[in-house]
Amino acid sequence: MTQGGRRDSRFARLVRQGFTDPAAAGKLLDQEELAPLHGDPLFLDALGATADPDQALLGLLRIVESLDAEQPGEGPAGAEARRLLDALRTAKPLRDRLLGVLGASAALGDHLARHPHDWQALATYETSDLHPGTEEFEAALRDVADPDALRIAYRRALLALAARDVCGTRDVAETAAELADLATATLRRALALAAAAAPEDAAACRLAVIGMGKCGGHELNYVSDVDVVFVAEPAAGEQDEHEALRAAGRLAAHMMRICSDTTAEGTIWPVDANLRPEGRNGPLVRTLDSHLVYYQRWAKTWEFQALLKARPVAGDAALGAEYVAAVAPLVWQAAERENFVTDVQQMRRRVVASIPRAHVERELKLGPGGLRDVEFAVQLLQLVHGRSDTALRSPNTLQALDALAAGGYVGRQDAASLDAAYRFLRTMEHRIQLHRMRRTHLMPDSEADQRRLARSLGYRSEPVAELHKAWRRHASAVRRLHEKLFYRPLLDAVAQLTPGEVRLSPQAARQRLEALGYADPGAALRHLEALSSGVTRKAAIQRTLLPVMLGWFADSADPDAGLLAFRKVSDALGQTPWYLRLLRDEGAAAENLARVLSAGRFAPDLLLRAPEAVALLGDEGGLRPRDPDALAQETLAAVGRADGAEQAVTAARGVRRRELFRTAAADLLGAYGTEGIAQAVPAESLDSVGDALTGINAAALAGALRAAVRAQWGAELPARFAVIGMGRFGGHEMGYGSDADVLFVHEPREGVSEHEAGKAAFAVATEMRRLLQLPSADPPLVIDPDLRPEGKSGTLARSLTSYAAYYARWSVVWESQALLRAEYVAGDAGLAARFLELxxxxRYPDGGLDEAAVREIRRLKARMESERLPRGADRTTHTKLGRGGLTDVEWTVQLLQLQHGHRLSGLRTTRTRSALAAAVEAELIDETDARTLDEAWVLASRVRNAVMLVRGRPGDTFPSDARELAGVGRYLGYEPGHVGEMLDDYRRITRQARAVVERLFYDAE
Structure with missing residues (x-):
């Protein structure tokens, strides 16, 4: 290879390794100072693995030059420099650690350039080095004799800590804990230096330093204020409290200056004592009694939230422990304070409002979806539930989150999402601060800084784009879960109210219930007391669950109904062991139950008649629709075990009831879509519901048929008998309130006369209808046979021969149109197949429709529009007969099927949406028009389902009741207060669909 070729090859390799200025990097790599590493591919690979290879290479060269400067006259690489370079060549741990630190932190590179021998702090790679704690850090700082030496030793310890971080031998939580331990050791050494400078002050007092904030929580940043509170008492034998406090104040102030002052060696970090009573206006040091008096009389809610993280870190350990023990009861009583929730919410809002507008989109810590959202949600849950559950009292955010998940206060999936997001955001924050060792929580502006940050997090192919994508994903999860969790525990005090025990005033409880949307807080309080009072196991579990579930109820349009339904279900199942375990251990089950119970009347009414169906909500696959064949077999088996026809149909209804609940619950919870109601794909969800309901009702008809036959004829009916689904039943498009449109077909068995077979078929059809119309609290399944030949005047059940004769002589175009939806649903499958062939x-006439037939269909449609719309109904919102509603879309599609089905197999389907898609594929309708029709049809169908789910009875238009209308809106994915937008959207979408219908149905040639 030519010299030019080698240069090109080297240039390309440097680019692949991540160098942004490969030409400059090549010159640096050729420096004589780095001669021992020339041509070493492992060295180049190690540089390429760093966050910023250019910075790492330059930083290494500066260290070598600094070492050479200490040994002038020894050539381009003195003995110490050669030792370093040889170690880099032979020792992979050192190579990865040193270059990793240099690539991630320009500030630590500056430190190494000033103190080049500190590279040796990275040379050891032993167990003790991998897991240092406060004692190990104290040992490293023990010989420090002055503040500047402490600053240097602190940075030396920080080097090894950062190396463990960037090389991945410690995760972000362990790194934050190490930083807190290093800060603890540093505070102790700084206090020792202050005491050595003023021994008379040290002798006069007992001073304890209480770590607060991230230091107290063992989750410190690289660069952060270290929050502390000072507590002091006179030393043993001393009587003058004022003198002791003055002495302690001087020691505390001196300690703070040692840590906070900036010299040529930089600074360690500011020590912030503003979390003390009265903040910066209060005395720096107080006695324990003075602290307690303040907290008991004047402290604000946020001060107890801050005390959650208090732990002794330096000074008099016994006094520090006494302080924490004394304030802990006050912390865990904070949730009982008047306006506690309002105070916490307002504080969070103030934090967000204080962010400069230009920084909101760059904030990792304070902004929406940032670290504070996680911390506030976790702390609020701790403060509410930690009073009775000591497992929740960790000052560490991730440990507390884990405990909340383990205790069922937070769903496991939500906790995992928050944990992952918090770790990601903290890692971003760490790496941003590590670069310049500056206190910041903002995403850097420059692309170079963002690229370094992204590479430090492992993104390599398109670092900046991948970083922003991950950041958006995690921030979005935090925003969603913060909103979900931050309001969830508000009513814990209400849930724990018991007779004779007032944890919260009734007025405050009432106000909180009203704030969450409960229309009748008095009734809600009574339900809560009935559910949670007493010392039973049931009451204890309810006290744990209710704060969570009340928040979920409050997310609905009718929280009062949800709470009442929950009380009824709990009364029915509260003594059942599996029910209590399900609610306690399966976070999804409790949330699913709350969502379903508060979404409307249909699903709760089903559940109250079959409360054991709650188990479906805790089963991972419990909400998946059953296979239709398996469901039919189960129904037939249940019918076979029953005594008598009426008991048999009751058994079939029981299966149908459970399956209706399964389908409704899955629909309400978004299980047919992606991640929830608002996120579900409406069309896919609707198709799945239609399929499920069709299968459920087909199984019920099969059960009723079996029951009717067995009651009079035993094993076999004298006639072969089939049930043909019509309308939405045959189209697999049933809604929750749909009737079962059917045709009954029969033919004689061998040796049976036509008359006898007809008589038997009529009898079995009549019995099926009777059985299914028996009084029941279950949703009715109405068999509607009015689409049969001659309609209501015609014979209820016809033979196949009779159908053939009728259709050959008397059939009219509307019957052909109705037969487009005909499909087998129950009975003799072979007979049904022959009927469909007939x-x-x-329905797919050879050559399509003639002009007279098309005119007749249009005439019938126009007549329906003018005559069948109920008096007073709003044509713009009637889902079936209104403008752009179901009938408009279906008749338009069915006209295409009648005209072209004979030649296009895709149109030979009973399903509206499938036929519409086939029409697009065949270019009978353009894609835009089809999308408009499909959107309107899906929306109108979902509105009908929503009305049934919310009201518990069918309807073809939006409810007039405000809460019911809001419930429909929630089902359709609209946020509270946006029902007007929902109605506007419906009118707009259906208006556009009607315009398409006018062109395609009425104006088509």
Whole structure:
């Protein structure tokens, strides 16, 4: 290879390794000072693995030059420099650690350039080095004799800590804990230096330093104020409290200056004592009694939230422990304070409001979706639930979050999402601060800084784009879960109210219930007391669950109904062991139950008649629809075990009731879509619901048929008998309130006369209808046979021969149109297949429709529009007969099927949406028009389902009741207060669909 070729090859390799200025990097790599590493591919690979290879290479060269400067006259690489370079060549741990630190932190590179021998702090790679704690850090700082030496020793310790971080031998939580331990050791050494400078002050008092904030929580940043509170008492034998406090104040102030002052060696970090009573206006040091008096009389809510993280870190250990023990009861009583929730919410809002507008989108810590959202949500849950559950009292955010998940206060999936997001955001924050060792929580502006940050997090192919994508994903999860969790525990004190025990005033409880949307807080309080009072196991579990579930109820349009339904279900199942375990151990089950109970009347009414169906909500696959064949077999088996026809149909209804609940619950919870109601894909969800309901009702008809036959004829009916689904039943498009449109078909068995077979078929059809119309609290399944030949005047059940004769002589175009939806649903499958074969020429007529037939269909449609719309109904919102509603779309699609089904197999389907898609594929309708029709049809169908789910009875238009209307809106994905937007959207979408219908149905040639 030529010299030019080698240069090009080297240039390309440097680019691949991540160098942004490969030409300059090549010159640096060729420096004589780095001669021992020339041509070493492992060295180049190690540089390429760093966050910023250019910075790492330059930093290494500066260290070598500094070492050479200490040994002038020894050539381009003195003995100490050669020792370093040889170690880099032969020792992979050192190579990765040193270059990793240099690539991630320009500030630590500056430190190494000033103190080049500190590279040796990275040379050891032993167990003790991997897991240092406060004692190990104290040992490293023990011989420090002055503040500047402490600053140097602190940075030396920080080097090894950062190396463990960037090389991945410690995760972000362990790194934050190490930083807190290093800060603790540093505070202790700084206090020792202050005491040595003023021994008379040290002798006069007992001074304890209490770590607060991230230092107290063992989750410190690289660069952060170290929050502390000072507590002091006179030393043993001393009587003058004022003199002791003055002495302690001088020691505390001196300690703070040692840590906070900036010299040629930089600074360690500011020590912030503003979390003390009265803040910066209060005395720096107080006695324990003075602290307690303040907290008991004047402290604000946020001060107790801050005390959650208090731990002794330096000074008099016994006094520090006494302080923490004394303030802890006050912390865990804070949730009982008047306006506690309002105070916490207002404080969070003030934090967000204080962010400069230009920084909001760059804030990792304070902004929406940032670290504070996680911390506030976790702390609020701790303060509320930690009073009775000591497992929640960790000052560490991630440990507390883990405990909240373990205790069922936070869903496991939510906790995992928050944990992952918090770790990601803290890692970003760490790496941003590590670069310049500056206190910041902002995403850097420059692309170079963002690229370094992204590479430090492992993103390499498109670092900046990948970083922003991950950041958006985690921030979005935090925002969503913060909103979900931050309001969830507000009513814990209400839930724990018991007779004779007032944890919260009734007025405050009432106000909180009202704030969450409970229309009848008095009734809600009574339900809470009934559920949670007493010392039973049931009451204890309810006291744990209710704060969570009340928040979920409050997310609905009718929280009062949700709470009442929950009380009824709990009364029915509260003594059942599996129910209590399900609610306690399966976070998803409790949330699912709350969502379902508060979403409307249909699903709770089903559940109250079959409360054991709650178990479906805790089963991972419990909400998946059953296979139709398996469901039919289960129904037939249940019918077979029953005594008598009426008991048999009751058994079939029981299966249907459970399956209706399964389907409704899955629909309400978004299980047919992606991640929830608002995120579910409406069309896919609707199709799944239609399929499920069709299968459920087909199984019920099969059960009723079996029951009717067995009651009179035993094993076999004298006639073969089939049930043909029509309308939305045959189209797999049933809603929760749909009737079962059917045709009954029969033919004689061998040796049976036509008359006898017809008589038996009529009897079994009549019995099926009777059985299914028996009084029941279950949602009715109405069999509607009015689409049969001659309608209500015609024979209820016809033979196949009779159908053939009728259709050959008397059939009219509307019957052909109705037969487009005909499909087998129950009974003799072979007979049904012959019937469908018989009617295919009618519904897919050879050559399509003539002009007279098309005119007749249009005339019938126009007549329906003018005559069948209920008096007073709003044509713009009636989902079935209104403008752009179901009938408009279906008749338009069915006209295409009648005209072109004979030649296009895709149109030979009973399903509206499938036929519409086939029409697009065949270029009978353009994609834009089809999308408009499909959107309107899906929306109208979902509105009908929503009305049934919310009201518990069918309806073709939006409810007039405000809460019911809001419930429909929530089902459709609209946030509270946006029902007007929902109605506007419906009118707009259906208006556009009607315009398409006018062109395609009425104006088509």
């Amino acid at each position: 009617i295919d020429p009618l």
